[in-house]
Amino acid sequence: MAVLVTGGAGYIGSHMVLALLDAGHDEVVVIDDLSTGFDWALPPEVTLVRGDVADAALVEETIRRHKVDALAHFAAKIVVPDSVADPLGYYLANTVKSRALIEAAIRAGVRHVIFSSTAAVYGEPAVVPVPEDLTPSPINPYGRSKLMTEWMLEDAAKAHGITTVVLRYFNVAGADPRGRSGQSTPNATHLIKVATQAALGKRSHLDVFGTDYPTPDGSCLRDYIQVSDLAEAHMVALNHLRGGGASLTLNCGYGRGYSVLEVIDVVKAVSGVDFEVRLSPRRPGDPSRIVAGADRIRTELGWTPRHDDLRGIVTQALAWEEALVRRNQR
Ligand SMILES: NC(=O)c1ccc[n+]([C@@H]2O[C@H](COP(=O)([O-])OP(=O)(O)OC[C@H]3O[C@@H](n4cnc5c(N)ncnc54)[C@H](O)[C@@H]3O)[C@@H](O)[C@H]2O)c1
Ligand SMILES: O=c1ccn([C@@H]2O[C@H](COP(=O)(O)OP(=O)(O)O[C@H]3O[C@H](CO)[C@H](O)[C@H](O)[C@H]3O)[C@@H](O)[C@H]2O)c(=O)[nH]1
Known part of the structure; x- marks a missing residue:
């Protein structure tokens, strides 16, 4: 059976595609509109269907043709401050389009x-750290658009x-x-x-968005997870679901x-x-601290x-940024 990866030409989705191939899955299909992704991010053995996840006919046809049983849905708009400026665009991309995708996937037989x-x-x-059973309470349209999709999916x-x-x-x-x-x-x-780009001279400086948060040094706290570890989390999730979990x-x-x-x-x-680092005002939509309760997974x-x-x-991020410089110079 095949796995359909939406947004597989993007940052995290492309690492999921690599993890699937590394684990010996030979039937990997990607649907991506290349709005922020790149076809060159995909190995040649992967089938790329260029299109929108909300195109129900395309999704159903792709699932049926490739006998897809599992869907990994990455495609989205992802920038918190943009979602504050354009909430309706985010609800469309992340909620409305996900609804269409989920309906088409179920109709076509995804399990x-x-x-x-x-x-x-x-x-x-x-x-903090935040456990999964804390009642969600998003403070920006991006988080709300994703929470609504969680609920629809459930x-x-x-x-x-x-x-799921x-x-x-x-x-x-x-x-x-x-x-x-x-x-x-x-x-x-x-x-x-952004910081690696500043280090390589691709940006003139880095802004620190907010230094007056109630945190030890006044700047925001985040929990940074490495992208291949995250892809591996998807692999164990896939095995769990296919094993009847x-x-x-x-x-x-x-x-x-x-x-x-x-x-x-x-x-x-x-x-x-x-x-150069500039201490700048807070950015709209940013929570001060967010750290995972990380045991359940x-x-x-x-x-x-x-x-x-x-x-x-x-x-790794710096090495990749240097590789992008070389790619653009070719
Ligand atoms: N990057 C992070 O730190 C982070 C954190 C939490 C959650 N996420 C989630 O992870 C997922 C992937 O994020 P990413 O960082 O890889 O972003 P990305 O922008 O690199 O990847 C998104 C991919 O989806 C594609 N896409 C977008 N809308 C589409 C549509 N309507 N139809 C088809 N393809 C479409 C884009 O072309 C792109 O290839 C998103 O759902 C995002 O909300 C990311
Ligand atoms: O040039 C910059 C960029 C970011 N920051 C700060 O660095 C922290 C992290 O910001 P990011 O933009 O790297 O990430 P976010 O925490 O805003 O959001 C990311 O993680 C979230 C989950 O925590 C979302 O899922 C989202 O998709 C993803 O972009 C924030 O305090 C932000 O204000 C700066 O000070 N300067």
């Missing part, structure tokens, strides 16, 4: 769904007898340790990506927070470049991270 959710569903949690799964794993990713960073993929979006907003909602993080200033120090130490699925090391994550 299992793994959904890319986010720590942003927790908003500004009262408890209800549809119960009604139609499919099983909802993975709530914390802050995803780093690159494939073998250098096959990484975060390639040129105008990405993610801290580690029950539906689950699981945090994906390491359970340890780093501040923005700590991350910048690590990027400067790893790169050896003392790039280990006990439920036996997930064992192999890259829980911020220096290693930054080293």
Whole structure:
């Protein structure tokens, strides 16, 4: 049976595709509209169907033709401050389109769904590290758009007898340790990506968005999870579902927070470049601290991270950024 990966040409989805191929899955199909992804991020043996996840006819045809039993749904808009500026665009991309995809997938016979959710569903949690059973309370449209999709999926799964794993990713960073993929979006907003670009002179400076948060050094705290470890979480989730396991909602993080200033120090130490850092006002939609309660995925699925090391994550991100410079110079 085949796995359909939506958004498989994007940052995290492309690492899931690599993990599937590395594990010997030869039937991997990607649906991606290439709005932020790249066809070159996919190995040639992968079938890329270029299109929109909300195109029900395309989705159904793809699932039937390739005998897909499992769907991993990554495709989304992902930038928190953009979602504050354009909430309706985010509800369309992340909620309305997911509804169309889920309906088409169920109609075409998909049995299992793994959904890319986010720590942003927790908003500004009262408890840190945050356990999965804390009542979600998102503080930005991005988090709300994803939480609504969690709910739709849960209800549809119960009604139609499919099983699901909802993975709530914390802050995803780093690159494939073998250098096959990484975060390639040129105008990405993610801290580690932006910091490595500043270190390589692709950006003039780095803004620290907010230094007056109620955290030890005043900057925001995040839990950075390495992208191949995250892809592996999807692999154990897939095996769980195909083995008859029950539906689950699981945090994906390491359970340890780093501040923005700590991350910048690590990027400067790893790169050896003392790039300019500007202390700037808060960015709309940012929670002050968000760290995963990280035990459940280990006990439920036996997930064992192999890259829980911020220096290693930054080293990979920097190497990928250098590879992108070489690619663009060719
Ligand atoms: N990057 C993070 O730190 C992070 C954290 C939590 C959750 N997530 C979630 O992980 C998923 C993947 O994020 P990413 O960082 O890889 O982003 P990305 O932008 O690199 O990947 C998204 C992919 O989906 C494709 N896409 C978008 N809309 C589409 C549509 N309507 N139809 C078909 N393809 C479409 C894009 O072209 C792209 O290839 C998202 O669902 C995101 O919400 C990411
Ligand atoms: O140039 C920058 C970029 C980011 N930051 C700060 O660094 C922290 C992390 O910001 P990112 O943009 O890297 O990530 P977010 O926490 O905003 O969001 C990410 O993680 C979330 C889950 O926690 C979501 O799922 C989302 O998709 C994903 O982009 C924030 O405090 C942000 O204000 C800066 O100070 N300067």
